Structure formats: structure tokens, C-alpha cells
Amino acid sequence: MIKTSMSLLLVLVAVSLTFGKYTPKTGKRIPQTLSRGWGDQLIWSQTYEEALYWARSRNKPLMVLFHLEDCPHSLALKKVFAEDNELQKLLDEDFIVLNLMYETTDKHLSPDGQYVPRIIFVDPSMTVRADVTGRYANRMYAYEPNDIKLLISNVKKAKKLLKSEL
Amino acid sequence: MIKTSMSLLLVLVAVSLTFGKYTPKTGKRIPQTLSRGWGDQLIWSQTYEEALYWARSRNKPLMVLFHLEDCPHSLALKKVFAEDNELQKLLDEDFIVLNLMYETTDKHLSPDGQYVPRIIFVDPSMTVRADVTGRYANRMYAYEPNDIKLLISNVKKAKKLLKSEL
Numbered sequence: 392m393i394k395t396s397m398s399l400l401l402v403l404v405a406v407s408l409t410f411g412k413y414t415p416k417t418g419k420r421i422p423q424t425l426s427r428g429w430g431d432q433l434i435w436s437q438t439y440e441e442a443l444y445w446a447r448s449r450n451k452p453l454m455v456l457f458h459l460e461d462c463p464h465s466l467a468l469k470k471v472f473a474e475d476n477e478l479q480k481l482l483d484e485d486f487i488v489l490n491l492m493y494e495t496t497d498k499h500l501s502p503d504g505q506y507v508p509r510i511i512f513v514d515p516s517m518t519v520r521a522d523v524t525g526r527y528a529n530r531m532y533a534y535e536p537n538d539i540k541l542l543i544s545n546v547k548k549a550k551k552l553l554k555s556e557l
Numbered sequence: 558m559i560k561t562s563m564s565l566l567l568v569l570v571a572v573s574l575t576f577g578k579y580t581p582k583t584g585k586r587i588p589q590t591l592s593r594g595w596g597d598q599l600i601w602s603q604t605y606e607e608a609l610y611w612a613r614s615r616n617k618p619l620m621v622l623f624h625l626e627d628c629p630h631s632l633a634l635k636k637v638f639a640e641d642n643e644l645q646k647l648l649d650e651d652f653i654v655l656n657l658m659y660e661t662t663d664k665h666l667s668p669d670g671q672y673v674p675r676i677i678f679v680d681p682s683m684t685v686r687a688d689v690t691g692r693y694a695n696r697m698y699a700y701e702p703n704d705i706k707l708l709i710s711n712v713k714k715a716k717k718l719l720k721s722e723l
Contacts, residue, residue: 411642412598412640412642413598413642413646414598420597420598420600422590422591422592422597425588425589426588426589430579431586432578432579432581432585434589435589437591437658437659438604438657438661440659440662441659476577476578476579480579491604493603493606495606
């Protein structure tokens with residue numbers, strides 16, 4: 392009997408929590424995440440301003456990742472990127488991370504044009520690491536899923552700060 | 558027997574989905590949402606650049622909401638804001654919405670200073686609606702939880718575009 396009452400109570404609580412809340416005409420939506428699938432366990436900055444603030448104040452390099460949700464190259468890279476534990480650990484422990492679907496006004500973030508996927512590292516001294524590049528001469532900051540090892544080695548390169556505070 | 562096998566299969570699938578995924582030393586985190594609790598059913602822009610793009614292309618006004626997660630005034634407003642169905646419906650159907658915890662470089666978004674919570678409306682013609690104000694002379698774009706009706710009336714005011722396309 393107590394068990395039944397408890398179940399009933401739980402149902403009532405559940406109903407009261409959802410009842411009367413705003414629901415769009417097109418149906419209930421799943422809240423968007425800041426990770427957008429690139430690593431749910433990473434702490435993503437929301438904006439470039441925020442990311443720069445954290446990079447400066449924590450003296451950590453910043454990784455800016457430009458992508459689009461309807462771009463097959465972005466999606467293919469995302470799958471490998473999110474599942475690579477070495478990469479995720481490096482980024483989580485030593486980097487400030489930001490993924491963007493819209494360009495910023497800072498032209499330094501597009502040294503050879505605006506395309507996706509594109510990964511740019513920024514040193515905490517606010518210097519864009521234009522020297523940390525992938526393997527494509529015409530899109531120097533692009534990575535394919537097969538380039539994940541190169542990306543990890545680039546992350547390690549960017550981890551060595553230009554001006555270390557000793 | 559079939560039932561048992563199915564349960565076992567489900568358990569195995571569940572285990573394989575979580576097994577081996579990167580987990581931070583401090584324990585598993587809940588992915589951050591773009592809504593940050595201000596309305597999980599709204600489609601939030603991530604950045605100011607993105608929000609301006611949508612405002613222009615959809616000819617909808619933009620609401621920019623500055624807040625901080627450790628500010629009691631922001632938290633008090635958030636509770637009322639998220640639970641007000643009239644407000645949520647208006648914003649969902651007629652506005653582009655953006656909530657920010659870090660200031661942008663656009664000084665027009667802080668007509669009388671940088672404080673939180675602060676709500677600024679931007680017309681799709683890219684004009685900041687400095688005329689849409691709350692009730693506090695020293696912080697003209699601040700709202701308290703008791704001001705929710707005034708906020709709704711301001712949302713309706715901002716909904717009337719400065720230059721309507723006919």
C-alpha cells in the first residue's frame with residue numbers, strides 16, 4: 392500500500408513539473424548544448440570574448456573550432472574528435488575550447504579564408520598560432536577524420552606556450 | 558527466455574555506449590545548455606554575430622539578456638522569466654534570443670553601463686532600442702522579478718518593428 396502511494400506521489404510530482412509549461416506549436420524541443428556533440432564532457436566557452444577572457448586569466452591556450460551542422464566534413468570530423476579520449480583529455484585539462492558556427496569579426500581567426508571545419512589555436516598571449524597547421528596547402532587549418540593524429544600532435548604543439556610564465 | 562536475452566542485450570548496448578568514453582578526473586559533467594535555464598524551449602543564438610545574422614535574415618527583433626550565474630538578482634529574474642508562458646511564447650515566436658554572461662565589444666549594448674541582469678532589444682534594422690526601458694533611472698535596462706509584466710509590455714513594444722517591410 393505504501394509502495395502504491397509512493398508511485399502515485401511520484402507520478403503526481405512528475406505531472407506537476409511538466410504541466411502548464413510552455414511548449415512550442417511544433418512540439419517539445421531538446422535543449423541545445425554548447426558542445427554541439429564535439430565533446431559533452433568539455434567545458435565550452437560560449438563566445439570568443441569569453442574564451443579570450445579565460446585563456447588570459449587561466450594562462451591556457453585556446454582552441455577555436457569552426458564548423459557547420461549541415462556540413463558532412465564537419466560531421467565526419469566531429470565523430471572522430473568526440474570519440475578520441477586522448478584528444479578530449481588534452482583539451483579538457485590544458486585548453487580553453489570554443490566551437491563556433493558563425494564567424495567572428497576577428498580576421499586573425501581566418502588566416503587563409505573562412506571555411507569549415509577549421510581549427511585555430513590562440514596562445515594566452517593573444518597570438519594566433521598561424522604556425523600550427525594541418526596537411527592541406529589550400530586550407531591550412533582544415534582537418535579530415537584521418538588527420539586526428541596530426542591534430543593531437545598540433546594540440547600538443549599549441550600546449551607549449553609561446554611565452555611561459557616561470 | 559527471449560525477454561531475458563533482450564534485457565541482457567539492452568544492458569550490453571548501454572554498457573558499450575558509455576564504456577571507454579572520456580570522463581574528467583572530477584567526475585562526469587552535465588553538458589551545458591545554451592538556454593542556461595532562461596527557457597529550455599527557446600532557440601538561443603550562441604553569439605552576438607549569430608543573433609544579428611538571424612535578426613536581419615528573419616526580420617525579427619533581437620533580445621539580448623546579460624546575466625551571471627552567481628548573481629542573485631539574475632537568478633531571481635531567471636526563475637520568473639523561464640516560468641512565464643506568455644513571455645516564452647512571445648520570444649519563441651517573434652524574437653531572436655541571446656543570453657550572454659560576457660560583454661561584447663559593441664558599446665551600444667551598454668547604453669548606461671555594464672550590469673546584470675540587463676535586457677536590451679535590437680531592431681532588425683540593427684538599431685538598439687534604447688527607448689525600451691525598465692523602471693529604474695540608474696539602471697534603465699534592469700528588471701526585477703516583480704517587473705515581469707513591464708518586461709512583457711516592453712517585448713510587445715519591441716515587436717513593433719521600427720521599419721516594417723510592407
